[in-house]
Amino acid sequence: MNNNLSVTVLGSSPADTDQLEALLPLLSDEERSRQSTMRLASDRWNFALAHCLLRKELSRWHPSIAPQSWIFERTKTGKPVISAHQQTGIGPLDINITHTDGLVACAITNCGQVGIDAERWSRDIAIDRLARDVLTHRERTLIAKLPKDRQKAAFISHWTLKEASLKATGIGLNVELPSLDCHFANSEQPFSGVANIKGLPLPGETSGTDRENTGGQIMHLELFERADHALALAHLGQQAPVSPSLSECRLSDLLAH
Missing domain, CATH: 3.90.470.20 (4'-phosphopantetheinyl transferase domain)
Structure with a gap:
């Protein structure tokens, strides 16, 4: 496979926060739990949006894995990574997300x-x-x-x-x-x-x-x-x-x- 690095961005609007419930099925139990504890509706929205975007984009890289089926772990220093078990089957991938007012983005690379x-x-x-x-x-x-x-x-x-x-x-x-x-x-x-x-x-x-x-x-x-x-x-x-x-x-x- 060629060396690839993808960045995907998505505009985030407070007017869309009523769509949050529609995104929750894509998240893991742990992600749903984390977002539910956030005080501000905008924070809950951006968190869910960024994690769903990452899951969708990962499934574009590997269509055989559904967005809700991706499993994430954290390194000793807290960086989110795809689970070691899942990477055994698909090869190495590194990931990262960011979210701020008005924008969420994810980055994925296989190198x-x-x-x-x-x-x-x-x-x-x-x-x-x-x-x-x-x-x-x-x-x-x-x-x-x-x-x-x-x-x-x-x-x-x-x-x-x-x-x-x-x-x-x-x-x-x-x-x-x-x-x-x-x-x-x-x-x-x-x-x-x-x-x-x-x-x-x-x-x-x-x-x-x-x-x-x-x-x-x-x-x-x-x-x-x-x-x-x-x-x-x-x-x-x-x-x-x-x-x-x-x-x-x-x-x-x-x-x-």
């Missing part, structure tokens, strides 16, 4: 590890308060030099890429975001497109190794600028990057199960 993160450009963010919790000194200096109306988008671009990279490795909260230094490759659009992150520990890394290349693995990062959201993708794989396949899904596609 390496993947992480995805999204955020609204319009989110109300106190950059002055959060900057030291997210950015390096270099990044803070760079963003502070921008016009005020560009600073929030630059902050969100850095933030989502760092989160996506940690989700790909499965490290999660074990690394502090200000220890990661994000560099964008496109000087004409410095806060979108292909990027790299310095200081990110990769699986199998030992003291004194090059953190950008460990065991033949490279972290490939890209930020996609959507009209209302930043969508950050991280793929940990071999040195040659795999071009992601991006597609849009409609709510009606999920409801037709």
